[in-house]
Amino acid sequence: MFVLILAFGCVAAVLPVLAARIGRRVFYVAAAVPAAACIWGIWAYGQISDSGPLIEQAAWVPQLGLTLGLRFDGFAFLMLSLVAGIGVLVFLYAGSYFHTEPIIGRFAATLLLFSGSMVGLVLADNLLALFLFWELTSITSYLLISIEDEKTAARSGAMQALLITGMGGLAMLGGFVLLGEAAGTYSMAELLARPPSGSVVNFALVLVLIGAFTKSAQVPFHSWLPRAMNAPTPVSSYLHSATMVTAGVYLVARFTPAFADYSVWRPLVISFGLASMLIGAYRSLRQHDLKLLLAYGTISQLGLMMLLFGVGTRESIFAGCTLLLAHGIFKAALFMLVGIIDHQSKTRDLRKLDRLGAQWPVVAAAAGVVAASMAGIPPLFGFLAKEEALGALGETGFAWGVPVLIGVVIGSSFTVAYSARFVWGAFGPRPVSMIPNQDSVRSEAVGQQVPKPSKIFLAPVFVLAVLTLLFGLVPSLINPVITRAYASLVGVRAEHHLALWHGFTQALALSAVAIGAGFALFWWRLRVEKLQDEMPKVPSAQRGYDRTVKGLLEGADAVTGFVQHGSLPIYLGVILLTMIVLPGIPLLRDGVMPDLWFADSPMQVVVGLIMIVCACAAAVARRRFAAVLLVGAVGYGMAALFVIQGAPDLAITQLLIETLGVGVFVLAFRHLPADFVRSKFRRSQGAQIAIALLAGVFVFLFTLFAIGARTEPSISGEYLDKAHSQAGGNNVVNVIVVDFRGFDTMGEIVVLAVAVLGVAALVRAKRSPAEVEP
Amino acid sequence: MSFFSALIVAVLFSVGVYLLLQRTLSRIILGLALMAHSANLLLMVVGGRAGKAPILGAFGPEDSVADPLPQALALTAIVISFGVISFLLAIAYRSWVLTQDDEVEDDVEDARIAQLGEAEMRRWWSRPK
Numbered sequence: 001m002f003v004l005i006l007a008f009g010c011v012a013a014v015l016p017v018l019a020a021r022i023g024r025r026v027f028y029v030a031a032a033v034p035a036a037a038c039i040w041g042i043w044a045y046g047q048i049s050d051s052g053p054l055i056e057q058a059a060w061v062p063q064l065g066l067t068l069g070l071r072f073d074g075f076a077f078l079m080l081s082l083v084a085g086i087g088v089l090v091f092l093y094a095g096s097y098f099h100t101e102p103i104i105g106r107f108a109a110t111l112l113l114f115s116g117s118m119v120g121l122v123l124a125d126n127l128l129a130l131f132l133f134w135e136l137t138s139i140t141s142y143l144l145i146s147i148e149d150e151k152t153a154a155r156s157g158a159m160q161a162l163l164i165t166g167m168g169g170l171a172m173l174g175g176f177v178l179l180g181e182a183a184g185t186y187s188m189a190e191l192l193a194r195p196p197s198g199s200v201v202n203f204a205l206v207l208v209l210i211g212a213f214t215k216s217a218q219v220p221f222h223s224w225l226p227r228a229m230n231a232p233t234p235v236s237s238y239l240h241s242a243t244m245v246t247a248g249v250y251l252v253a254r255f256t257p258a259f260a261d262y263s264v265w266r267p268l269v270i271s272f273g274l275a276s277m278l279i280g281a282y283r284s285l286r287q288h289d290l291k292l293l294l295a296y297g298t299i300s301q302l303g304l305m306m307l308l309f310g311v312g313t314r315e316s317i318f319a320g321c322t323l324l325l326a327h328g329i330f331k332a333a334l335f336m337l338v339g340i341i342d343h344q345s346k347t348r349d350l351r352k353l354d355r356l357g358a359q360w361p362v363v364a365a366a367a368g369v370v371a372a373s374m375a376g377i378p379p380l381f382g383f384l385a386k387e388e389a390l391g392a393l394g395e396t397g398f399a400w401g402v403p404v405l406i407g408v409v410i411g412s413s414f415t416v417a418y419s420a421r422f423v424w425g426a427f428g429p430r431p432v433s434m435i436p437n438q439d440s441v442r443s444e445a446v447g448q449q450v451p452k453p454s455k456i457f458l459a460p461v462f463v464l465a466v467l468t469l470l471f472g473l474v475p476s477l478i479n480p481v482i483t484r485a486y487a488s489l490v491g492v493r494a495e496h497h498l499a500l501w502h503g504f505t506q507a508l509a510l511s512a513v514a515i516g517a518g519f520a521l522f523w524w525r526l527r528v529e530k531l532q533d534e535m536p537k538v539p540s541a542q543r544g545y546d547r548t549v550k551g552l553l554e555g556a557d558a559v560t561g562f563v564q565h566g567s568l569p570i571y572l573g574v575i576l577l578t579m580i581v582l583p584g585i586p587l588l589r590d591g592v593m594p595d596l597w598f599a600d601s602p603m604q605v606v607v608g609l610i611m612i613v614c615a616c617a618a619a620v621a622r623r624r625f626a627a628v629l630l631v632g633a634v635g636y637g638m639a640a641l642f643v644i645q646g647a648p649d650l651a652i653t654q655l656l657i658e659t660l661g662v663g664v665f666v667l668a669f670r671h672l673p674a675d676f677v678r679s680k681f682r683r684s685q686g687a688q689i690a691i692a693l694l695a696g697v698f699v700f701l702f703t704l705f706a707i708g709a710r711t712e713p714s715i716s717g718e719y720l721d722k723a724h725s726q727a728g729g730n731n732v733v734n735v736i737v738v739d740f741r742g743f744d745t746m747g748e749i750v751v752l753a754v755a756v757l758g759v760a761a762l763v764r765a766k767r768s769p770a771e772v773e774p
Numbered sequence: 775m776s777f778f779s780a781l782i783v784a785v786l787f788s789v790g791v792y793l794l795l796q797r798t799l800s801r802i803i804l805g806l807a808l809m810a811h812s813a814n815l816l817l818m819v820v821g822g823r824a825g826k827a828p829i830l831g832a833f834g835p836e837d838s839v840a841d842p843l844p845q846a847l848a849l850t851a852i853v854i855s856f857g858v859i860s861f862l863l864a865i866a867y868r869s870w871v872l873t874q875d876d877e878v879e880d881d882v883e884d885a886r887i888a889q890l891g892e893a894e895m896r897r898w899w900s901r902p903k
Contacts (some may be wrong), residue, residue, distance in 0.1 A: 269816040565883025599778040600824040646840030668863040688795040696788025703780040730830035754856035755857035762864040
């Protein structure tokens with residue numbers, strides 16, 4: 001299995017080079033990889049019918065106990081056959097869709113990478129590996145939507161898809177980690193076999209569901225899917241209908257047997273699923289762009305799948321599996337059809353397309369078959385799936401079963417209506433609209449002179465149309481696949497099987513109601529359209545997304561502007577206040593007051609008072625040199641204090657340095673005006689004084705507490721003992737500086753040297769860069 | 775040392791902070807010099823009581839001796855703060871060479887960001903709810 005996934009990546013790497021030589025035939029080369037995956041899948045399918053699921057393990061980060069596990073079971077086969085099977089067809093289709101565009105190489109490679117990530121996603125057993133593949137599909141989806149990177153709409157649509165699915169993916173990762181920690185394993189099979197309990201699990205499940213909902217474009221996260229329709233149609237057909245968007249459904253399907261009874265699961269999944277089904281289908285009814293019509297239809301169908309898996313009864317899971325496969329087949333085919341229409345007629349606006357069916361009768365027939373499958377009309381595969389769904393929802397045994405069932409029937413009638421709208425819009429005559437101001441759009445009819453698509457272009461559509469018909473007529477062909485997928489999810493064999501005719505059941509009656517209502521909706525479509533137009537406007541999810549992104553950017557601007565305003569005193573003030581407040585709080589809470597005595601000697605008081613006076617005078621001095629001299633006086637006071645303390649070395653050093661320092665000050669300031677400039681910022685003086693006083697109080701308390709905090713005797717006794725014997729000196733301070741702590745002094749000398757270099761450079765530098773140039 | 779020493783440390787630091795918050799580069803540097811004095815004194819103060827100089831032979835067995843370790847640390851600190859202040863003075867000199875004064879202006883780029891942010895803020899609050 002690892003080899004299989006790696007093959008996708010390796011072939012993708014050479015595709016761009018190959019495309020430069022053989023052009024669009026590169027797609028046929030690429031198609032070989034998913035074809036190989038199909039063949040492998042069928043072989044492996046034979047294996048798992050005898051023994052259990054195939055499992056492969058590889059050490060990923062052994063130090064952390066991370067194992068990359070892959071697992072192939074019945075449900076993985078169902079997904080793999082969708083991903084690889086439709087993948088082959090999409091690659092063949094892309095071979096006709098593109099001609100000589102320069103993006104072909106990039107496109108084929110990215111599409112194949114996506115395909116590989118998706119295969120990895122459905123095979124992954126380790127939750128973190130699943131997340132990795134999940135994000136890889138998001139990223140490749142981003143690249144594929146924006147593949148025509150000169151289009152603004154493509155770029156912003158891609159960004160929207162990435163932001164929304166990426167956000168959901170991060171939430172999901174959080175959920176996975178919580179689940180993994182609660183269960184003590186990151187293997188999905190083990191997690192599902194022994195689901196953990198506790199309130200944290202419910203929270204984790206909400207996070208996982210956010211990931212699933214964003215990926216599967218559930219309301220209200222659905223807005224990215226219609227905008228992703230800016231991608232080339234092979235992408236829409238592959239990623240945004242059949243495979244990637246079903247990843248969320250896949251995850252819910254995997255989790256639902258273990259977690260359906262947790263308190264958050266059913267309410268969330270069912271309500272989001274039902275809302276998506278209804279809103280998606282409703283909005284689909286008013287789209288004029290065939291691709292958007294299908295996109296909203298996809299949201300609706302994904303909602304139904306979510307709902308079916310979320311209900312979590314055995315019958316509904318069985319129905320979910322069936323619908324997953326059926327939807328992949330008919331939706332991929334429909335998108336390919338739109339791509340063909342768009343490619344041949346250069347429009348996909350159903351207000352322009354006129355009587356295309358008359359010219360392309362065979363194509364129209366195929367479209368009718370797949371659309372009928374979507375609508376759930378017998379004897380097609382889609383009908384079987386819908387029957388199962390209605391049957392399963394009719395016997396849930398839950399109190400909310402009936403309202404949900406009614407919702408699904410309404411949604412199904414919408415589905416019938418938009419399916420009919422699709423076929424009629426694409427191949428029938430142009431609609432007569434009751435909405436004014438659309439004459440400009442309708443003025444240019446397309447349909448009389450559209451060139452016929454080539455047979456090879458159409459082939460993938462026909463394959464899918466035949467499949468949907470065949471699986472409908474002979475359900476026993478596909479039944480084993482679905483029952484095995486079901487068995488690997490639920491853990492027991494299905495006692496149920498697909499059949500075209502189950503007898504006169506409630507489901508059949510409801511199906512009939514839905515179909516009848518759907519055609520009625522279609523028949524009175526102009527009135528429906530008008531009614532929809534007159535409905536009060538609700539804020540769309542797209543607006544919500546735009547607002548959120550705009551708000552984020554504006555908020556970031558506002559915060560940056562507030563924090564980074566460019567004034568040095570304010571920056572320093574904030575830093576100083578932080579310095580005072582953060583350590584100040586624990587200081588006041590836990591500080592220990594020492595035994596205090598007022599002063600060591602009367603001389604100390606005298607010198608100290610002089611220093612305090614000089615310092616304060618320096619603060620208010622208006623004349624520059626007065627301030628310098630006052631600060632110098634404080635420095636000499638320091639020297640006196642050092643003498644009192646019993647530190648003659650310090651006193652000498654301080655005297656020397658202070659004398660030197662005053663000299664340097666005078667040198668530096670000799671050109672500057674004698675008086676300080678009166679500050680323009682008089683208003684802020686109060687704040688400056690307040691901060692200064694606060695800092696003073698803080699340092700005062702800090703000093704007292706620091707004296708009191710001493711609990712151990714000084715280590716200096718040792719220095720005193722060993723100064724003579726080990727270093728041969730009597731002045732202990734000197735011995736410490738040059739011997740015991742010689743490396744400190746070494747560092748100090750380096751600092752001085754660097755400072756000297758800096759000073760020299762600054763003083764000798766030219767006036768301005770302009771002077772340096774000739 | 776003592777209560778009074780702590781008071782000196784605090785006053786020097788407080789005045790240092792006040793000067794640091796000014797817009798004139800030379801006052802900022804003077805403020806840093808005062809803060810350096812304050813820090814050096816702090817090392818002494820928390821180091822223990824005053825006493826005889828820690829020079830072998832200069833004190834008898836009965837005398838209390840000042841702790842030599844904080845002295846050694848302060849010695850290093852004095853010299854380094856001198857280095858830092860010399861460097862800052864060179865910067866002040868350079869500022870004078872380039873602009874003929876030593877006022878610290880607001881950063882132009884930051885000010886522009888601030889303006890943008892303020893406009894954004896205003897729009898944010900005045901937006902009809």
